[in-house]
Amino acid sequence: MAEELWCKASWLSFHDEDASLRFRFSWGMEGYEDVSADPLKQTWAGKLCDVIFPESVIITQNSAILAYLSSILGKNPSFVERIVYFNAPNGGAQFHHDVERGHAGVVFAQLSGATFWLAASKPKLMDEIIAFVQSDNNQAAIASVLPENKQQQALSKLCENRDDLSCYMEEPDHELIEALIDRCPAFIAHMVSQGFAHHLQAGDVLLLPQRDIDNCVWHSVFTIGDTPGEALSFAIR
Numbered sequence: 001m002a003e004e005l006w007c008k009a010s011w012l013s014f015h016d017e018d019a020s021l022r023f024r025f026s027w028g029m030e031g032y033e034d035v036s037a038d039p040l041k042q043t044w045a046g047k048l049c050d051v052i053f054p055e056s057v058i059i060t061q062n063s064a065i066l067a068y069l070s071s072i073l074g075k076n077p078s079f080v081e082r083i084v085y086f087n088a089p090n091g092g093a094q095f096h097h098d099v100e101r102g103h104a105g106v107v108f109a110q111l112s113g114a115t116f117w118l119a120a121s122k123p124k125l126m127d128e129i130i131a132f133v134q135s136d137n138n139q140a141a142i143a144s145v146l147p148e149n150k151q152q153q154a155l156s157k158l159c160e161n162r163d164d165l166s167c168y169m170e171e172p173d174h175e176l177i178e179a180l181i182d183r184c185p186a187f188i189a190h191m192v193s194q195g196f197a198h199h200l201q202a203g204d205v206l207l208l209p210q211r212d213i214d215n216c217v218w219h220s221v222f223t224i225g226d227t228p229g230e231a232l233s234f235a236i237r
């Protein structure tokens with residue numbers, strides 16, 4: 001019944017100065033098995049996390065979180081595909097979503113240290129990308145991350161058609177958008193000015209709805225401060 005469970009520890013970055021470490025709990029063969037297909041194994045993988053990281057109860061037995069999620073889901077939530085993060089200085093995550101069949105979203109709890117987030121639903125992120133790319137004021141900033149004319153034109157063409165942009169963002173290699181949303185300081189400043197930033201400190205919790213690829217929260221994370229911090233990131237189903 002509880003076979004094939006695993007806890008995988010990974011250094012998260014190719015960046016030499018990023019010591020961030022994460023522990024991920026799941027089952028089966030990664031990238032092959034459909035984890036959502038077996039809720040029971042997911043539940044057992046969650047229990048394995050409970051044993052190794054008893055601080056899991058900060059989420060799993062938090063009456064405010066449980067009441068809120070139950071009111072949204074119409075049932076008691078279960079917490080699966082758990083990740084325990086130790087984000088170190090210079091650590092973080094590029095913009096992405098966490099859509100997984102059968103999952104409603106992700107709950108992230110900052111236990112110590114601090115992180116800075118940009119989080120926006122995909123339609124809103126697309127609005128901001130299009131507005132940014134189509135403003136004359138931002139062409140120098142775009143050229144600083146996409147130096148070739150050909151790349152700049154391809155980005156601007158993508159932004160003329162929402163469906164094309166939406167599909168392109170789901171491609172494993174979406175370099176034109178990555179350059180903008182992950183590596184362009186002016187775009188990040190733009191997102192902050194539009195109210196999409198969150199500064200999480202110990203005790204803060206963020207809920208990230210992940211219903212489907214058209215209605216999910218894209219997010220990027222930056223570790224703040226000089227010391228590593230611990231955080232829990234659990235999928236909700």
Ligand SMILES: [Fe+2]
Nearest residue numbers: 096097098219
């Ligand atoms: Fe995520």
